[in-house]
Amino acid sequence: MSFPATSSQPLGLQKSLATDDDEAFYMQCRAAYLAVFRSSLTNISSKQQLCRVLQLSGRNPSQATLNKHWTPRTSKLNFDDFCEILKIEKQMEENELMRAFRKMDANGDGYISHSELEKVLTSGGEKMTTEEVNAIFSLADVNKDGKLDYAEFCRLLVSTAEQCQTAALDRLEADAKLKRQNFGNHSDGPPKRSTSSNLSSSTAAATVPQPPETPRTESDPALKKDSRSSSRPSSARSRRSSLSNVITMTASSTRASRTPEPSTLQEWHQTCMKGCFFLEDDGSISSLQYCLHLPQTTNVYLTIQPLNLSQRPDQSSCWMDVDTSLFVVSLSETKEDSTFVCFTESKDKEKCVWKGELNAGSYYLLAFTSGCRLRKRSKKDQSNKPAQLMYRTDTGELDLTREFREALSDVFDMADLDGDGLLSLEEYNFFELRTSGEKCDKEAWAVCKENFDTRRNQLTRQGFMELSLMEATEKDGDPADLWLTLEAMGYNRALELVEACPFQIDVHCEGTQASIQPVSLDSGPRLLNQALQKSIMSKAEARALRGQDNIFIYTHRGEHRISSLIANKTNQKATVHVNNEQSKNCHSSRGMSVFAVEVPARSKMVCQHVLPINEKEDWTYCCVESILPC
Numbered sequence: 018m019s020f021p022a023t024s025s026q027p028l029g030l031q032k033s034l035a036t037d038d039d040e041a042f043y044m045q046c047r048a049a050y051l052a053v054f055r056s057s058l059t060n061i062s063s064k065q066q067l068c069r070v071l072q073l074s075g076r077n078p079s080q081a082t083l084n085k086h087w088t089p090r091t092s093k094l095n096f097d098d099f100c101e102i103l104k105i106e107k108q109m110e111e112n113e114l115m116r117a118f119r120k121m122d123a124n125g126d127g128y129i130s131h132s133e134l135e136k137v138l139t140s141g142g143e144k145m146t147t148e149e150v151n152a153i154f155s156l157a158d159v160n161k162d163g164k165l166d167y168a169e170f171c172r173l174l175v176s177t178a179e180q181c182q183t184a185a186l187d188r189l190e191a192d193a194k195l196k197r198q199n200f201g202n203h204s205d206g207p208p209k210r211s212t213s214s215n216l217s218s219s220t221a222a223a224t225v226p227q228p229p230e231t232p233r234t235e236s237d238p239a240l241k242k243d244s245r246s247s248s249r250p251s252s253a254r255s256r257r258s259s260l261s262n263v264i265t266m267t268a269s270s271t272r273a274s275r276t277p278e279p280s281t282l283q284e285w286h287q288t289c290m291k292g293c294f295f296l297e298d299d300g301s302i303s304s305l306q307y308c309l310h311l312p313q314t315t316n317v318y319l320t321i322q323p324l325n326l327s328q329r330p331d332q333s334s335c336w337m338d339v340d341t342s343l344f345v346v347s348l349s350e351t352k353e354d355s356t357f358v359c360f361t362e363s364k365d366k367e368k369c370v371w372k373g374e375l376n377a378g379s380y381y382l383l384a385f386t387s388g389c390r391l392r393k394r395s396k397k398d399q400s401n402k403p404a405q406l407m408y409r410t411d412t413g414e415l416d417l418t419r420e421f422r423e424a425l426s427d428v429f430d431m432a433d434l435d436g437d438g439l440l441s442l443e444e445y446n447f448f449e450l451r452t453s454g455e456k457c458d459k460e461a462w463a464v465c466k467e468n469f470d471t472r473r474n475q476l477t478r479q480g481f482m483e484l485s486l487m488e489a490t491e492k493d494g495d496p497a498d499l500w501l502t503l504e505a506m507g508y509n510r511a512l513e514l515v516e517a518c519p520f521q522i523d524v525h526c527e528g529t530q531a532s533i534q535p536v537s538l539d540s541g542p543r544l545l546n547q548a549l550q551k552s553i554m555s556k557a558e559a560r561a562l563r564g565q566d567n568i569f570i571y572t573h574r575g576e577h578r579i580s581s582l583i584a585n586k587t588n589q590k591a592t593v594h595v596n597n598e599q600s601k602n603c604h605s606s607r608g609m610s611v612f613a614v615e616v617p618a619r620s621k622m623v624c625q626h627v628l629p630i631n632e633k634e635d636w637t638y639c640c641v642e643s644i645l646p647c
Contacts, residue, residue: 309379341369440477485499568644
């Protein structure tokens, strides 16, 4: 069981404006794509084209890599898909290549014989043919002595990849028309970081900027993700079929709650449950979902907020400004019959709240974050030196460092969903499935209880530490597996929790005791997407694009978030160009201020969510939507 995605918005916590690394990555994506295609709205239509654009981005894709991203069922990939692939397929690192070759170098003299290389490359992994091995050897064996100087060969591979990337960037730099077309109105180069608090038009595609829900349609659940070109329509066409929307939000309206806490809340029955938003490798955000059961109709006060794990009273956790929300969907006999009920629209400090009456029955609670403030961090923000996880005591025994124990204690709190200070088998399995993809069966759990500290047949915090120490000791202190666990839980190599946001849900009922159970739904992303769409459409008025009677924009102004949706009621796909450049003090879930959204025929799609960068200041949402010709 994987954690069901609640948002495909990438997704560590981002700074208010795009970083230099973000801009460089975004430029790299554009340069590679436009070196092969005339426009970023053009789709990749073959595996050969995919290979070419990857090479021009400085990658050296193997057949296994190409087959992973271009399956027999793939018919096309758009620019956004390409950005996701680039993020997953990292550039070749010379030290990693050297490490692989050193393993083949039996005597450590810096050379590998033809026979050694052929044995490795033709017998395991992605097997190569003898002809391919000969070609590699003839390229690298400069002095024809039958030995490969693998240090020189690594330098050759990396430099060739860099030359491909440089050639693509040079082509873009030399073509002013391409730069104007694909970087908004910046005719003299790629977007620069603004010194004002406008939406940044250059947040990298490394964060795969996309709306907080997987852009699927009810008519086609397998629909590809939307295109995100910054290409501009001609000014005349833009005026004929554009729609401008300006909303000014005051700082006080963002902070003030319109749903006050009930005066007798302390007398109500309370049930709470914890969870966590996780940033995935593909930039999406995933989370557990929950089932709420009410034995009778009652008044309910529902809240969700980021969970502060800091042990210092004078310091809060760095993710406390991440926005959270909870959507309530009725639980029916079939998922298709499930209906949107309400969502926590009002805000009270860090809490997002809803108050009202719910009928007796069962409901899905779908946790959501817009993705505006939960994003991949730049590599420059990360420490180059990994934190130490293990050390040897004076007696020579392995033990966990203090920093690692503190991180493990926070991981325990994240896995302890009901907050009782113990891990049940179900809670431990949520942790195991998150970190290893496998469940702990009852027999293994029995062994665990026999060897580690437990209470009431559940694992204590101390027992969790003992289990981690045992796993490290079995590997003789090798931290590789420990880092895999930590990274799956959102930690970087400096032991900072930057790619996750723990949260807490509280349900207060006036006349009955509710129960909450964590669940995993295969249809979770689809249910949340439908709930998001309905929440926007029920609160906002439809406005047709000028000259387009069947393409509508819904813009919902909430208490702390502005959300927009595009409904395409025509029989052909529509590409809508979106320009937020005049917005002030705004975050967009897209990560860019200028982009395009491809909406399939007879479907609707959430366009973007927008939050203030600084909640203590006024902010202005200024969005112009224009239709692009197909």
